[in-house]
Amino acid sequence: MIHTEKLIKKYGDKTALSVETLDIKKNEIVGLVGNNGAGKTTFLSLLLDLIKATDGEIKIKDSAVSKSEEWKKYTGSFLDDSFLVPFMTSLEYLEFVANLHQWKKGDLDEFLTQNKAFYGDDFLTGKKMIKDLSKGNKNKTGILGALIGNPELLILDEPFANLDPTSQQWLRLKIQKLSEEGVTAIVSSHDLQHVTGISSRIVMLEDGQVAKDVENTESTLEELESYFGAKITEESI
Template sequence: MIHTEKLIKKYGNKTALSIEGLTINKNEVIGLVGNNGAGKTTFLSLLLDLIQATEGSINIKETPVSKSEEWKKFTGSFLDDSFLVPFMTSFEYLEFVSKLHQWDKGDLDEFLEQTKSFYGDDFLTGKKMIKDLSKGNKNKTGILGALIGNPEIIILDEPFANLDPTSQQWLRLKIQKLAEDGVTAIVSSHDLQHVTGISSRIVMLEDGQIVKDVDNTESTLEELEAYFGAKISEETI
């Protein structure tokens, strides 16, 4: 489904990312973990062709992402507020995205009814522009936009941040349901409990390199907590 080969991204003399190779298969849920500066957002930005690789390649369905836009038709993503249109309301933005996917009003209405438990009763009825929304509601808007169009691939960066507990749980169950239906998901998160709760596989980055790539098991959360906990000394607390 997704394959990277000898992927390198440099900023001047600093290497932000260096991945020898990574293959992500259909209907896998990849939990991407690592501390700030580990290279997670750089990797996702390369995957979405938002920045250019210094070396190497990323292919989706055997096609380089930098040489074709075909993959965009079946890929939903939300990394940060820059994906949104600040002077639209949430409903206007979702309507805009739905039209890009050639949905009619009935398709959007059905989608919004099905996802109502995620965004709540009054989320889409207000006239606030996206730029004036809380961080949580901005995230909800972007996540909903990423789900429009029945994507085959979902890419989300810190999707659980600033969401209320009900919305977090809805999103966890939604991602798992999508994977059961054949969707491939890549979810970057600092929240180890959330990411191990949804993922079939964990990929850990450190200093721009993959240091762990394992199937998610019952012991994975404990192992991750021990790994990151080992970086803390008693003197720093």
């Protein structure tokens, strides 16, 4: 579904990302891991055509994202607060996103009813603008917005951050259910337990390059913890 070819992003003399090739198949849940500055958000931003590549390209369904708008019709994404409209309430924002997907009011009402366990009773009834919400409720708003429109491709950056345990578990199960229904998902997270708990495949970035690309197995979490733990010396503690 996604094909990356000789993708490079530079800022001045610094290479933020250099990926020779990376393919993601339909229905895969790809967990994207790595330390801060590894290139995860840069890769997702390039995938969503939010920034321009220095060289190379990313294709979704054989169309370069920088040359086509078609992929936007079936892609749901949430990377950070910049995706939200700060002077709207959560409900107003979700209504706005629903309108973009040409959903009727009944479609949104049904969607919210189906996913009510994620956001609770009072989440959409309040009058707080998004800019005044807690980080957790901002994340919930963005994640719900990404799910509107029944996306074929779901892209989430740190979706578990600031969520309560019940909401985290709901999201894990939701992503897995969507994959079973044919959705392709890319989930970037610092939380190794969450990402290995849902992913069929793990891609690890380091210094802007793919350092590991493996099928997720029972031993993957332990291997990742050992890898990142090996970077810590006794003197640094």
